[in-house]
Amino acid sequence: MIEGMIADTIGITGYNGDVIHAYYAQPLTGGPIPGVVVLHHMPGWDEWSKEVVRKLAFHGYAAIAPHLFHRFGPGRWDDVTAAARAAGGPSDACVLGDTEGAMNFLRAQPASNGKVGVIGFCSGGRQAYMVACKIPSLNAAVDCWGGRVIAKPEDITPERPVSVIDMTKDMHCPLLGIFGNDDANPDVEQVNKTEAELKKHGKEYEFHRYDGAGHGFFATDRPGYRPEQAVDGWKRVFEFYAKHLAS
Amino acid sequence: MCSYINEKADIMGHGKGVPDWLPLTNVNVYFDHPVSAPLDHALIIDFTNPAGGTGARVAVELSAESARRLVASIEAALAAGEAEHVFVPA
Numbered sequence: 001m002i003e004g005m006i007a008d009t010i011g012i013t014g015y016n017g018d019v020i021h022a023y024y025a026q027p028l029t030g031g032p033i034p035g036v037v038v039l040h041h042m043p044g045w046d047e048w049s050k051e052v053v054r055k056l057a058f059h060g061y062a063a064i065a066p067h068l069f070h071r072f073g074p075g076r077w078d079d080v081t082a083a084a085r086a087a088g089g090p091s092d093a094c095v096l097g098d099t100e101g102a103m104n105f106l107r108a109q110p111a112s113n114g115k116v117g118v119i120g121f122c123s124g125g126r127q128a129y130m131v132a133c134k135i136p137s138l139n140a141a142v143d144c145w146g147g148r149v150i151a152k153p154e155d156i157t158p159e160r161p162v163s164v165i166d167m168t169k170d171m172h173c174p175l176l177g178i179f180g181n182d183d184a185n186p187d188v189e190q191v192n193k194t195e196a197e198l199k200k201h202g203k204e205y206e207f208h209r210y211d212g213a214g215h216g217f218f219a220t221d222r223p224g225y226r227p228e229q230a231v232d233g234w235k236r237v238f239e240f241y242a243k244h245l246a247s
Numbered sequence: 248m249c250s251y252i253n254e255k256a257d258i259m260g261h262g263k264g265v266p267d268w269l270p271l272t273n274v275n276v277y278f279d280h281p282v283s284a285p286l287d288h289a290l291i292i293d294f295t296n297p298a299g300g301t302g303a304r305v306a307v308e309l310s311a312e313s314a315r316r317l318v319a320s321i322e323a324a325l326a327a328g329e330a331e332h333v334f335v336p337a
Contacts (some may be wrong), residue, residue: 075301083301086275224287
């Protein structure tokens with residue numbers, strides 16, 4: 001644990017060279033420390049997503065949450081979320097570019113040990129899985145209940161042209177998956193199919209599935225919060241990062 | 248002819264207020280994770296005016312049961328109000 005930290009909103013260079021906002025927390029240490037990119041959930045770049053950034057910093061990681069809906073602004077984060085939802089959200093190409101920009105920022109910091117992981121929640125979980133397949137320099141990925149990893153035909157759009165499950169063969173780094181067995185999206189059957197695909201391609205992964213938990217059970221500000229399962233889930237996340245992101 | 252027709256319903260949800268009246272040109276309706284209401288999923292109705300910027304909107308996030316009561320109230324109010332106020336030529 002590193003209790004001191006600096007946390008603030010900054011600008012980073014993302015997809016297409018655009019400068020976007022990101023919430024960044026830096027533990028007060030000279031390092032070397034790893035970094036983690038936090039991909040926020042569908043309700044947006046909200047207070048809880050920023051709490052996750054600070055939690056990671058408390059555990060010794062430089063953490064950054066790019067505002068994936070930034071281009072749908074300007075405005076308050078919740079208004080920008082509504083605009084993003086109305087417009088269908090950011091493209092996969094845009095998310096990949098913004099994530100890579102956040103990774104570059106983390107690696108450019110003097111305290112960086114050069115290792116960077118990602119964690120994503122809900123829609124961000126799907127994006128974390130995609131990033132693990134598409135950005136070779138990523139060192140570890142955590143998918144928390146990512147929905148639509150297995151896309152339905154109607155989910156395939158010009159903005160999201162490929163079902164993420166079909167990218168599995170290109171996964172470059174270890175994957176940790178955290179799921180609630182009462183979740184409807186992804187449900188148990190979808191998680192089984194995803195696990196089968198990872199096995200088929202010989203990928204390094206570990207899945208943890210929790211009874212008595214549904215979607216978003218880490219989110220302390222929502223009724224789906226399940227403290228017992230969430231505490232254990234976070235323990236798994238930090239064990240996974242300690243194994244794969246250490247110097 | 249003016250009436251006090253008012254269909255009431257108990258609801259559970261959150262709303263986003265604005266300081267004054269504003270023109271509204273679009274509405275987005277979906278059932279998904281809310282931003283503010285303490286629900287895992289909510290029926291979200293977002294009245295917007297994109298020309299006025301992202302903040303030019305009035306939004307509500309309702310429980311599914313509240314949304315169904317609202318639908319019933321709207322239908323009842325329209326039926327009663329139109330019967331009362333709308334002139335139908337003989």
